[in-house]
Amino acid sequence: MKRQAADDLVLSDVSIYSHNELGESSIRLEEVNITIVAGEWINVVGVNGSGKSTLARIVAGLHPEGITGEIRRGFAGDRGGPIVLQQPRAQLFGETPREEVLFALEWRGIASELIMQQAEEALRRAGLIEFADEPWERLSGGQQQMAAIAASTACETQLLVLDEVTSMLDEFNRNAVLRMAQDLHSKGTAIVWVTQRLDELAPDSRVVALGEGRIIFDGDVQEFLYGEEDELSPLSPCLRVGLRLPYLAAMALELRRLGKLSNPLPVTAEQWRKVLGNGGSREADNTTR
Numbered sequence: 146m147k148r149q150a151a152d153d154l155v156l157s158d159v160s161i162y163s164h165n166e167l168g169e170s171s172i173r174l175e176e177v178n179i180t181i182v183a184g185e186w187i188n189v190v191g192v193n194g195s196g197k198s199t200l201a202r203i204v205a206g207l208h209p210e211g212i213t214g215e216i217r218r219g220f221a222g223d224r225g226g227p228i229v230l231q232q233p234r235a236q237l238f239g240e241t242p243r244e245e246v247l248f249a250l251e252w253r254g255i256a257s258e259l260i261m262q263q264a265e266e267a268l269r270r271a272g273l274i275e276f277a278d279e280p281w282e283r284l285s286g287g288q289q290q291m292a293a294i295a296a297s298t299a300c301e302t303q304l305l306v307l308d309e310v311t312s313m314l315d316e317f318n319r320n321a322v323l324r325m326a327q328d329l330h331s332k333g334t335a336i337v338w339v340t341q342r343l344d345e346l347a348p349d350s351r352v353v354a355l356g357e358g359r360i361i362f363d364g365d366v367q368e369f370l371y372g373e374e375d376e377l378s379p380l381s382p383c384l385r386v387g388l389r390l391p392y393l394a395a396m397a398l399e400l401r402r403l404g405k406l407s408n409p410l411p412v413t414a415e416q417w418r419k420v421l422g423n424g425g426s427r428e429a430d431n432t433t434r
């Protein structure tokens with residue numbers, strides 16, 4: 146087992162049970178153990194209701210009622226990191242994108258002489274300069290989401306949690322958000338990327354998969370899609386948590402079953418090109434990013 150460092154963000158045996166008016170309890174998270182290292186990129190996946198948002202909020206520093214277990218915030222600090230939610234209106238405080246970004250910078254203690262310029266840059270990166278002073282009613286859901294993302298990425302942070310933020314975005318904005326997150330990550334920010342879209346997983350990144358409030362899998366994309374070589378279960382972790390395999394990964398498993406492909410099965414575009422030869426380069430570009 147990997148040793149924990151003093152500045153790791155660590156959740157130990159974290160559980161949350163909710164109780165309804167009849168006193169019946171239901172599981173939101175159960176005995177979750179996870180260690181996040183400074184600067185790491187973690188993908189959190191799972192079907193609806195599996196506990197992704199609950200885990201994302203805890204990692205970001207929000208502690209729901211009824212939580213048990215131990216949390217050591219490490220590099221993320223006691224104040225927590227910014228979180229962007231799937232439904233942007235639930236988290237917007239300002240009345241326009243510019244106000245939203247200005248509030249975020251003030252809250253994070255940025256010196257007043259730097260705030261205007263940093264806000265301008267964040268709005269530009271998010272493609273919102275033209276709409277910076279428009280009220281929310283005149284903006285689409287996607288533009289509101291980009292404003293929430295602009296506010297969260299307006300200044301450096303140790304940790305950024307993005308909870309299914311691309312679900313309302315078109316292809317162009319989805320790529321823009323991924324690039325913004327990658328840019329922050331390259332500068333040392335730890336990213337927790339919650340998604341149900343497996344084409345968003347970078348081939349070499351870590352995947353934490355949840356099922357019914359428990360961590361079912363914690364490992365790399367290759368193992369998540371295809372399972373371990375000597376695994377007894379015929380189902381890969383991806384299938385075990387109820388997610389559908391991306392088209393090419395399903396094809397790889399079928400080709401392995403037919404004895405036409407052997408381990409290690411391809412994940413990256415480069416690995417697919419090798420397997421498919423030159424004629425397969427277009428398909429290969431549609432693998433995980």
Ligand SMILES: Nc1ncnc2c1ncn2[C@@H]1O[C@H](COP(=O)(O)OP(=O)(O)OP(=O)(O)O)[C@@H](O)[C@H]1O
Pocket residue numbers: 163172173191192193194195196197198199200
């Ligand atoms: N505030 C709450 N109070 C009580 N139960 C909740 C609350 N929020 C979520 N739950 C329950 O906790 C479980 C996990 O929900 P959560 O939203 O974390 O899952 P999720 O994987 O993010 O789902 P989705 O993809 O639909 O957003 C579900 O059974 C849900 O109904």
